[in-house]
Amino acid sequence: MNKKKIIPIIYIALWVTPFIFLFRDFFELNSFTLIMDSRLSRILGVTFLQSILSTLISLAIAIIPSYYIYKKKNLISNILEGSIFIPFFFPPVSMVLAFSLLYSNAGLFSKLGIDLNILYTMKAIVLAHVFYNSPIFVKYIGEALRKIPNGVVEASKIDGASKVRTFFSIEVPMIMPSIMKAFFLVFSYSFMSFAVVLNLGGIKYSTLEVAIANTLRGSFDFSKALGYALIQFAILFVLNYVISKIDILSFEGDISHPKKVSKFVTGTSIIYLIFEFSIVFVGVFSAFFNFFDMKFDISGFLNLFSKEFNNKYPIVESIFNSLFVALIAATLSIVFTYIILKNYTKFTDRVILPFLGISSAFLAMGLLYINILYGIPFVILLIIGFMMITIPITYSFLFQHVVGFNKSLLEAASIDGANRWQSFWNIELPLILPSMISVFLQIFAIIYGEFTITYTMQVRDFFPLVSVVNYSLSANRQYLEANALSAFNIAIIIIIFVLSNRIKNRFYKTL
Structure with missing residues (x-):
């Protein structure tokens, strides 16, 4: 087997493994009969x-x-x-x-x-x-x-x-x-x-994605949820196949159009x-203003970090958990994607990009069942799940920086006697590190706010993450605190996004 195909195949295996157990225990032809109504x-x-x-x-x-x-x-x-x-x-x-x-x-x-x-x-x-x-x-x-x-x-x-x-x-x-x-x-x-x-x-107005999660949370009927998921998978597979066949045209010439507009x-x-x-x-x-009473009010924000409120809703714990999971999963996503891109072939595109459209609820269902079968901690399964859903995005963001890297620099280093490891540390990494940091921050932000996997896996009581705790506050009519936590999360995301763009722009100015 071509060595360059091994890493993409490992990625496929990571996706397929949770579903093997679902299919083994719950796939029945009458699953489709049950939902065909x-x-x-x-x-x-x-x-x-x-x-x-x-x-x-x-x-x-x-x-x-x-x-x-x-x-x-x-x-x-x-x-x-x-x-x-x-x-x-x-x-x-x-x-x-x-x-x-x-x-x-x-x-x-x-x-x-x-x-x-x-x-x-x-x-x-x-x-x-x-x-x-x-x-x-x-x-x-x-x-x-x-x-x-x-x-x-x-x-x-x-x-x-x-x-x-x-x-x-x-x-x-x-x-x-x-x-x-x-x-x-x-x-x-x-x-x-x-x-x-x-x-x-x-x-x-329930959709297939919502039906999968609610079937699990309501009746815990894996067989019925699997039926919904397979129908959704078939539709999304066709959509992603169509997307992968569309090549965006590139034009050459003067790309600046400074013109007046009406x-x-x-x-x-x-x-x-x-x-x-x-x-x-x-x-x-909304962290500082109560839109219901139309007045400034920071009591919701202050309650977020009070001991009494945290005894009921694990706000601080969920923030640290989300930061920790996002840090590990984003790092793994960057490393894994870099290895994939260093071994890039056309096969890689056909394998990685279609997974951008696979249902997160479907994946969460498989991960939840693995937890039930083998007791693997939620934190490990969440990190794996977040890494898997962000690798296609990381792949898109990093593609030009890694695949388009000026290989003549590495060839010159090789002629001078540098091995692959020395070329990586002394030449390639310093040049692509700003891009990798920028993409890392963006993937970190995506994972920090992710909700579908967290909600479907029902992790709030076992390993609370900030997105599902924020949802719980709203569902329990703790509106001031829910809005304050939401504002806190938005602020974190905006800061990370602005920082990532500054790193990227500063890097381009030095080229």
Whole structure:
């Protein structure tokens, strides 16, 4: 066997192992008969409907901000590009709490006399997904437009085409692969959405991902949950296969487009920013302001660290547990991914990237069953689970830095008598370390706020993590403390994200 295929195969084995025990003990043909009823039809219908609506609306509202990024390079465009931290790093529980503060019956809009109580409706699910996923379209489309050579645009102008016609007839077809890549990515994320649907949709709008977790938490019926998971896996496998076949085109030439834009484009882009960052702002500000009574109040924040409150809710313990698990899992993800990329082949792409869309609830179900069978501590299983779901993301983030590394430097060192270990420590590591640290911080942030695995594995009483404790506070109507903890988590994530970007930008300036 080709040695370069060993590491990807180990990764496959890590994924397959939890499912082997599930299939051995629970896979029965009548599992599908049990779920082939009207409830499954309703769940599938809701899953596809909310995914399609969320994706189409996200694309629609992202077009103008993407066009602004294409035409301008200023503070607004930088903030628009920075919104990409929302889908990847903004904690889902924090988003749900902030969303409730704005759109609930007792929320901010209701206080202002605006009737926007949309909780537990399809509107709430779609709007939350648009908030989460539209920045992906903004990033993909904006970057693709910027890479279109100036000569193409100028030739269209010479031929007498208007800006609108040039955009839709010339530029959009050229960036269609990027649009399709983002489209299927956003659809997959909406399809697998968990915290949004669980908290903002309610039972009526349950999706496959939520059905898997609730079946386990309710009836503990592994056989039925496995049936749901297999249907979801089949759908996601097809989606990820389609995504993996789309190659984003790369253009050569002048990629700068400093141009004027209309007031309409500028205004719409600013409104989009207000929509996106209003939820972030409310999430942070809720630590100091009681949106229900409309007054400043830090009692919730102070209670978080009081001994009496921690005797009932393990706030401090969950924060340290989450920091510890994120530290270990992110480190392992970086190391494992680096080894994979150093042995890169086309086979690696086909193996690693498709796992980006595998259900976290499905994985959590397998890990939970291993705990039941063999008593493996939750902390070990959580670290393994978090590492497995973040390796595809780490792979995407690190790919260019490792695979695209200037190999002539290593060849020159080899000619000078350096062995592979010396070349790594003295040449390669110093050059890629800033990128690795930046990616590590980003993966750390993702793991710190992860909710699906933690909730599905039911770890709160055994190894509490901050995301599920935050959810418990909200579920038990400890709203001041829930909002304060949410704001604390958002602050940590933002600090980590800003730090990672500064490290990355400083590194690029030195090249």
